[in-house]
Amino acid sequence: MALERTLSIIKPDAVAKNVVGEIYARFEKAGLKVVAAKMKHLSRKEAEGFYAVHRERPFFNALVEFMISGPVMIQVLQGENAVLKNRELMGATNPKEAAKGTIRADFAESIDANAVHGSDAAETAANEIAYFFATTEVFPR
Ligand code: RTP
Ligand code: MG
Numbered sequence: 001m002a003l004e005r006t007l008s009i010i011k012p013d014a015v016a017k018n019v020v021g022e023i024y025a026r027f028e029k030a031g032l033k034v035v036a037a038k039m040k041h042l043s044r045k046e047a048e049g050f051y052a053v054h055r056e057r058p059f060f061n062a063l064v065e066f067m068i069s070g071p072v073m074i075q076v077l078q079g080e081n082a083v084l085k086n087r088e089l090m091g092a093t094n095p096k097e098a099a100k101g102t103i104r105a106d107f108a109e110s111i112d113a114n115a116v117h118g119s120d121a122a123e124t125a126a127n128e129i130a131y132f133f134a135t136t137e138v139f140p141r
Helices: 012-016 020-029 044-050 060-067 082-090 103-107 122-132
Strands: 003-010 033-040 072-080 116-118
Touching: 003 020, 003 082, 003 122, 012 020, 012 060, 012 072, 020 033, 020 072, 020 082, 020 103, 033 122, 044 060, 044 122, 072 082, 082 103, 082 116, 082 122, 103 116
Parallel strands: none
Antiparallel strands: 003 072, 003 116, 033 072
16 A cells, blocks of 8 residues: 555535535545645636646537636645545546445536546646645645
């Protein structure tokens, strides 16, 4: 087992629904610690840069529009196998396919407005954490 960090974003739909606390409780119950956090309304440039890997995809513009439609809550989660554990808590990208009891099954409306983001691998996690947080803003616990 490896102690890892992963980047999590509570997307505009879930912030607007007032379920930030319920989602944090799921992280904590699963043994993931919040070691950095900030609320932010992303600029178009920030959202495009964050999802740059998807820029050639047909859904890219819709994804960026959605991510800048309201404030998001951005956090670094730390724990054993944090990357995979967070992806398990999140559920499948399309909430219609997400397993019962997952964040997306319980809080997401559609594949576009799907409540949360989570890094998909340890390497992308490191890049995504550095994209939003200075090293002094991440607290070892
Ligand atoms: P995320 O990056 O936000 O955690 O989501 P993910 O890994 O589960 O999915 P990813 O493939 O990275 O896609 C990023 C976001 O783009 C939207 N999407 N739409 N219409 C579509 O076919 C489609 N595919 C992806 C989703 O909102 C997804 O979260
Ligand atoms: Mg992804």
